[in-house]
Every structure is written in C-alpha cells, then in structure tokens.
Amino acid sequence: MTRLRRLFLAPSWMVTVTLILAPLAVVLAYSLLTRGVYGGVMPPWSLENYVRLWDPLYLRIVGRSFWIAGASTLFCLLLGFPLALFVARSSRKNLYLSLVMLPFWTSFLVRTYAWMFLLRDTGLINSLLQKAGWIHDPLPLLYNDGAVIVGLVYAYLPFMVLPLYATLERLDPNLVEAAADLGARPVATLARVIVPLSAPGMRAGIVLVFIPCLGAYLTPDLLGGGKSVMIGNLIQNQFTTARDWPFGSALSLVLMAMVMILLWLFTRRDSEGLL
Amino acid sequence: MNRNSRALSLYAVLMFVFLHVPLLILAVFSFNSSKFTLWEGWSLRWYRAAFSNAQLAESTGNSLIIAVTATGLATVLGTLCAYGLWKRRSRTLAGSLYLSLVTPEIVSGVALLALFQFVFRFLHVQLGMHTVILAHVSFSLAYVVVVVSARLRTVDPALEEAALDLGADEWGAFRYVTLPSIAPSIAAAALLAFTVSFDDYVITSLVAGVNSETLPMVIYAIARRGINPVVNAISALIVFGLGLLVLVSERLRAR
Amino acid sequence: MWSALPRAARFKKQRCCREVDQPVLDLRGVSKQFPGHLAVANLSLALRHGEFFSLLGPSGCGKTTTLRMVAGFEQPSAGEIYLRSERIDQRRPYQRNVSTVFQNYALFPHLTVQQNVEFGLRRQGVRTDLQKRVHDVLELVQLGGKEARLPAQISGGERQRVALARSLVLAPDVLLLDEPLSALDPNLRKQVRAELKALQRNVGITFLFVTHDQEEALSLSDRMAVLAGGRLEQLGTPEEVYLRPRTRFVASFLGSVNWMDGVGVRPEAVRLSAQHPDGARSKPVVVEQVRFLGNSIHIQARLETGEAIIAETSRLQPAYSPGDRLHAWWLPGDELRFE
Numbered sequence: 001m002t003r004l005r006r007l008f009l010a011p012s013w014m015v016t017v018t019l020i021l022a023p024l025a026v027v028l029a030y031s032l033l034t035r036g037v038y039g040g041v042m043p044p045w046s047l048e049n050y051v052r053l054w055d056p057l058y059l060r061i062v063g064r065s066f067w068i069a070g071a072s073t074l075f076c077l078l079l080g081f082p083l084a085l086f087v088a089r090s091s092r093k094n095l096y097l098s099l100v101m102l103p104f105w106t107s108f109l110v111r112t113y114a115w116m117f118l119l120r121d122t123g124l125i126n127s128l129l130q131k132a133g134w135i136h137d138p139l140p141l142l143y144n145d146g147a148v149i150v151g152l153v154y155a156y157l158p159f160m161v162l163p164l165y166a167t168l169e170r171l172d173p174n175l176v177e178a179a180a181d182l183g184a185r186p187v188a189t190l191a192r193v194i195v196p197l198s199a200p201g202m203r204a205g206i207v208l209v210f211i212p213c214l215g216a217y218l219t220p221d222l223l224g225g226g227k228s229v230m231i232g233n234l235i236q237n238q239f240t241t242a243r244d245w246p247f248g249s250a251l252s253l254v255l256m257a258m259v260m261i262l263l264w265l266f267t268r269r270d271s272e273g274l275l
Numbered sequence: 276m277n278r279n280s281r282a283l284s285l286y287a288v289l290m291f292v293f294l295h296v297p298l299l300i301l302a303v304f305s306f307n308s309s310k311f312t313l314w315e316g317w318s319l320r321w322y323r324a325a326f327s328n329a330q331l332a333e334s335t336g337n338s339l340i341i342a343v344t345a346t347g348l349a350t351v352l353g354t355l356c357a358y359g360l361w362k363r364r365s366r367t368l369a370g371s372l373y374l375s376l377v378t379p380e381i382v383s384g385v386a387l388l389a390l391f392q393f394v395f396r397f398l399h400v401q402l403g404m405h406t407v408i409l410a411h412v413s414f415s416l417a418y419v420v421v422v423v424s425a426r427l428r429t430v431d432p433a434l435e436e437a438a439l440d441l442g443a444d445e446w447g448a449f450r451y452v453t454l455p456s457i458a459p460s461i462a463a464a465a466l467l468a469f470t471v472s473f474d475d476y477v478i479t480s481l482v483a484g485v486n487s488e489t490l491p492m493v494i495y496a497i498a499r500r501g502i503n504p505v506v507n508a509i510s511a512l513i514v515f516g517l518g519l520l521v522l523v524s525e526r527l528r529a530r
Numbered sequence: 531m532w533s534a535l536p537r538a539a540r541f542k543k544q545r546c547c548r549e550v551d552q553p554v555l556d557l558r559g560v561s562k563q564f565p566g567h568l569a570v571a572n573l574s575l576a577l578r579h580g581e582f583f584s585l586l587g588p589s590g591c592g593k594t595t596t597l598r599m600v601a602g603f604e605q606p607s608a609g610e611i612y613l614r615s616e617r618i619d620q621r622r623p624y625q626r627n628v629s630t631v632f633q634n635y636a637l638f639p640h641l642t643v644q645q646n647v648e649f650g651l652r653r654q655g656v657r658t659d660l661q662k663r664v665h666d667v668l669e670l671v672q673l674g675g676k677e678a679r680l681p682a683q684i685s686g687g688e689r690q691r692v693a694l695a696r697s698l699v700l701a702p703d704v705l706l707l708d709e710p711l712s713a714l715d716p717n718l719r720k721q722v723r724a725e726l727k728a729l730q731r732n733v734g735i736t737f738l739f740v741t742h743d744q745e746e747a748l749s750l751s752d753r754m755a756v757l758a759g760g761r762l763e764q765l766g767t768p769e770e771v772y773l774r775p776r777t778r779f780v781a782s783f784l785g786s787v788n789w790m791d792g793v794g795v796r797p798e799a800v801r802l803s804a805q806h807p808d809g810a811r812s813k814p815v816v817v818e819q820v821r822f823l824g825n826s827i828h829i830q831a832r833l834e835t836g837e838a839i840i841a842e843t844s845r846l847q848p849a850y851s852p853g854d855r856l857h858a859w860w861l862p863g864d865e866l867r868f869e
Contacts, residue, residue, distance in 0.1 A: 008355040012353070017371075022390055024386050030389055089280070094529075102521065103298060110514055113510060115297060117297075117300070131313075158294075215379025248385060255382055259379065263377060436632070440628075441629065444622070451649070
C-alpha cells in the first residue's frame, strides 16, 4: 500500500520541490546578493537590500499597501456581512450563493477593466453626470487610492461573503430565539449574539481578503495608474524596468513574511485546514 | 415579511446590482456603435474587429493550448496527490501546497522567473510556452488538490477496505471504488484549473517569452492604453464563456 | 424458513474427516501494540469448522482489532494467525480466504446490488458462472428481485443482507462480522439475529462475530470468548460463560450480579419468601421497591448490613410490597465465588 501511495505522490513532490519551493529558495538567495552591472545578480552577499527597505520612500509604499488593503478589507466586511446574513437566512441559499460567487470566477482582468470603464474621465459615470448637468468637469474618479479600493472590494467581496455565510449558516437558530425570548430586540441580538458567534467566519474572511489585497498588483496598476504604487507594483518594477532583482527579491520575501505573520495571527485558533 | 428582513432583502438586491451591473454594462456597451461612452446605437463592429484581429486570435490560441495542457497535467497530478494525502497525511507536502495558495501572485511570478533564468544559464533554453505551462501547473496544482481532497473527505475509508477484503488489490480498490466516487469532483477541479489558467495575467506576463503572448496579456496591453470597445467585446465573450464553464463545474461538484 | 432452502448446500464445503479435526482459524499469541496503547495482549484462539464464534467485550477491549488482524487490515505486533493450517498474518487482505461484513456494511454506493455482490467474483476473473452464483446467493438472503437497486434505494436491513451476500458468494473459510446488528433498529435486531443464526446453520461456514451485547453473544454462539483490556478473560460455551464465570469481570459483564460478602448471586437465582428451605443460603431483607418490567418483576430489597440486592421473579409469583420483611434465599450451586 505504501508503494502505491509513494508512486502517486512522487510527481506532486517533484512539482512542489521544483516549482514551489525551489523558486522561493532562489529568491531568498538573490535577496542576499547584489545587483549586477547589466541586471542579473552577483556577489557580494549582504543584507544591504533589506536595509534599503527602511528608506522612507519604500516605507511609504508599504504603508499605503496596508492602508489600501485595510480599507478594502473593512469595506468588504461591512458590505459583506449583511449580504452573507441575507443568503444564510434565505430559502434559496445555493442560488444566491452562486449569484455572489459567479462574477468572481469569470475574469479578474475583465472585472478590473470594468471599473476603468466606469470611473475614468470619459467613462460612464462621468458621462452620465455631465449629461445630466450635475457636474461640468469630470470628477477624477480613476487613478487614485479610492479607485484601487473600489476595485479591490469589487474583486474580493465574494471571498468575505463565503466564509461569513458558512459560519452564519451553521448558527443555531435556537440561539436567536433564546435571545428574543430573554427580551433582546433585533439590533441587540445582532450585536450581542450573531456577530460574536460569527467571529471564526470573520477571521477567515479577513485573511482571505487582506492577504491578496496586500500583495495586489493588477488592480493598483490599472486603476491607480502610477499614482497608487503598492508593494506588488514595486516588486514587479524591480524585476522588469529597474532590473534590480536582489532588491525585488528582498521585497518579495518581506511581503511573504508579512503574509505569514498575518496568517499565523488569524488562524492559530482554527483547527480546520483546507488540505 | 417583517421590516428588518425587508430591509435586508433590499440591501441584498443593491449588493447584487453592485456585483453584476459593472459586467453587464461592459457587455452592453460592447454593442455600442460609437467608440465613446455615449450610447449611439447597436452594432457588432467591435465583435467583428475582435474576430479579425490576428494578434487576438494567436494569443487566444496560445491561451487555450496552455490552459488545456496545464489543466491536464495539474488535474492528473493533483488527483493522485489528493488520494495519496488522503491515505496518509504528509504535513510537508500539504504545507507546501498551502504555501502556494497563500503566496501573492506577484511573488510566485517573480520567484518562478528567477528560477527559470537561473536554470537557463545551464540549459540554453529561453522563456516560452513551456515555462508558462510549468508556471500554470505550479499554481493550479493546489486548487485541484483542495477540490478533490474535499470530496475524498466524505468518502468512507471502509469502502476501500471492503474492496481489498473482496479480492481487489490496492490499485483495483482505487480504480473500481474510489475513482468512480470522486470522478465528478475531478471534472469540477479540471474546469476550475482551466478557468484559473486561462485568466492568469500576473504570473504569465513575467514568465512568458516573446512568442507566447496570451489573451490576458493582449487585453492588458490594450486596456493600459485606454478604453477600447474591442476590449468590451472580448470581455463579454470571456465572461460568458468562463461563466458557463464555472456553472457546469459547480453542478458537477454538487453531484 | 431459512432451513427450507436447498441451495445452501452449494456453499457448504465438503471436508474430509481429517480436516475437520484441525481448527479452521488459529490465533497463537497474537498481540497488537499501537503507539501508547496495547490493544490486544497475547491472544490465543482456535475456531472449529462450521461454528458460530463470538468475541464479546466492552468498547476498547480489542475485539475489533482482533477481527481486523484476521481480515488483514492490521498486522499483529507479535504472534501468528493460521487459516486452515496456512500462515496468513503476513498476507494482504486480498490474499486471504476470509471475508468481512462491516459494521456499516460498506456497500459501494455507485454500484447496484448485483454489481456489489459480484464484485469479488469479478476480481477473481470469474465470468461463466457469475450470474447464477449471484442469483443464488441473493435468493439465499431473500433479496431476489432487488438486483438493479442502488444501496441508497434499499432499507438498512436489506443493505445488511447485501453485505452478507457479497461476502458469502466468495465461499470464504471464515466470515468475519463486525457488530453487524448494531446499525439496525432495535425492533429489527431480534428478528435479524434469528435469521443470521439460521443462515449460518444452513450455509455451514464458520462465523467470527464481534459484539458488545452479551444477549447477542449468548443467543447466537456455539462458543464465545470474553475479552477485556486486550486479554482473553474466558472462552467457552454460552452456558459455561454465564453460569460458571471464571472472573468477576466475566460474571458482571454477562449479566447482573448481587455481591454479598464477596460472593455473587444472580438476581434470577434469588427468591423471596417468609421461610427459606433447608440447605439454602439466606439473608433477612426488607423490601424497598417493586418494579414491574412487563415479563418479570424486579424486587429491590435491603439487607441488614445495608446493601441492596435485586431479586428477579416472574410476574406470576405472589406480590410483595415495600416494607415486607422476608428471607432472600438461593441454592449454594448458584453462588459465584472468585479468589
């Protein structure tokens, strides 16, 4: 029995080692090297790249990334919770759940482009407002932090709704009835019973939204123009235009470290795993 | 229906509008005869432009080849992996797959690029379709394992024992008892992997070579330059196509 | 009704006289050590051809582990297992001529009843006789006509019979049954129990039956082994084990016992009356509670020393009331004494 199992797992081991672990090892090595003359890498080995991170320019980018990711996550939570509650209480759960999830699975690029179409100076929103006479000059809706947040919320809202729904759906209806029986009005029941009990779902949702938002690249690139540079854009820049692979590697590892810490902080209380 | 649930329902309607209307608008305006955002009339000119564009056709072809190959590999490997993990947990393997899921795409992309360039020093190979396919396999694998593992967790281990007891060997138990049970979720995983692969931009753009442009890369290039209704048309087609695939996948998963 | 079926003869293996003397299943000094837990300790058992043998014990006593070692799903840490004089403990399950009926039946949900039952035969490569053999065994368990149904479409009792049929059609040397009645409705259990006993008699295959229910074990077995903590407490016929238990544990597990001064007496052996006969042991008691159980009456009475005992009488006996002062008496032969 073990022979068959080893045979089955061997190819996956190969893929995991060569295409998941080895690349990260290379990045780790590169982060400790120095930029070569024509790009590429060369010795000396040093922690120089990590030290460079403390430059206020880069710290500002990290700060902006946290601010944008945080705001997006917060909006997802505020907007997603009532929606999850609705789906959990409805009689056609699967239908509504599919309606929530469907946009997510179509195309990330397309969904981001949709907001470009809506928000730009000659986009739909501005055109309609100008046509209606409400504004004269177009509003600068695109190419700023706000547009990036809108794009991220739109992209990752389903990721918040899904775990919230899973937790709320499992909520014992007797608890809500008991609260009412003891004299709590709906708002109080919501605040004191439902919300606290949905904490595991909230933790999962926060993790599932914040982490991709922190490492976002496409959304700030298309919706932020050059104005809302986040860590992801900075990394991409180092590996293409700036040709500073060691610095880019260091940034990548720092991003990974932040992701790992966040994961550990939020999921250590939950035992269930995906795999 | 009391006042609170009516308010909740109203809110839900608004949210569904928020989620779907941007895509619907995009689709509707793909039929706009004008290049600008003001509605002028119905027209299929942008669809005609899309279909007659050679670059789009070639990149779509590339995307399909890559998606089909990567999906095939990832599905087979992922199914075997999920089965192996079901028999006996391997924390390192499961942990590595989990790592691949939580790694931000940009980091996966640059890491793979760094690896490929490092290896190419010795192999005299360039970036191309093969590197894209490898990259797609690497991030699709975890998705397949997650989907198939979820289904395997509902399978009674006693069934394979019964098969062994009745005279099947280990491979027979897998083939005649477990595999038929998980077949729908394998199909669902494959469709999922296909969707993820077809749509990928970030990783693909970093590891693609000169002659291996994919559809997302072309769309990105056009979109970067500004609004182009051709993108609307392509988007509408993609949303429709992938959406259909996902619906089928969900149906299979539920079986 | 079971015994009226003639076809069962096909499942009986003709054995020559010499073979009948050898045990069909022989466990010698079998132990199983799990990390941190010794599940089975030095167990030795020998099953005879055609007998209904039970392993009885509380949860965790090692009976299921023993069954799994015979089936091949666990390897013994020590000892050997012989099937008809061939050593099998190192073989894979599909290399052993034993078959298991699982507690939850483990029917393949994607296969019909027919396909489930023929599964083992197909793995053996049987083609010619297939339909007939499956048909015959389904008739035997009274499931004729249900071949095309899926497991989800039949009742729990029917599923159990499919599991039996699936194993029996392979004519194993020993049929292993892992608490097969526990998943059934309590009302169904007694009836299925009788059917199972008749089936075994009919077919003549050795049954190794695992249960924690002593009534099941007593009513079904030709012989039984009582296990506790991985060890064999006693092996014998149901009468031996119930009437002449060798340890306190066996006595208590097989039925209720009144303990008085280190001596045990079963409630059905205790009688109450104003006077006690000569030669009987007795103690004065005061009746405390009288419980009507339908087919019997339990009388709880208190001894002068303060302990409570239970006497079980048929409801057709004279009635007693709380407060009555009587003698509780029993025959010396009914006493259970242990060191």
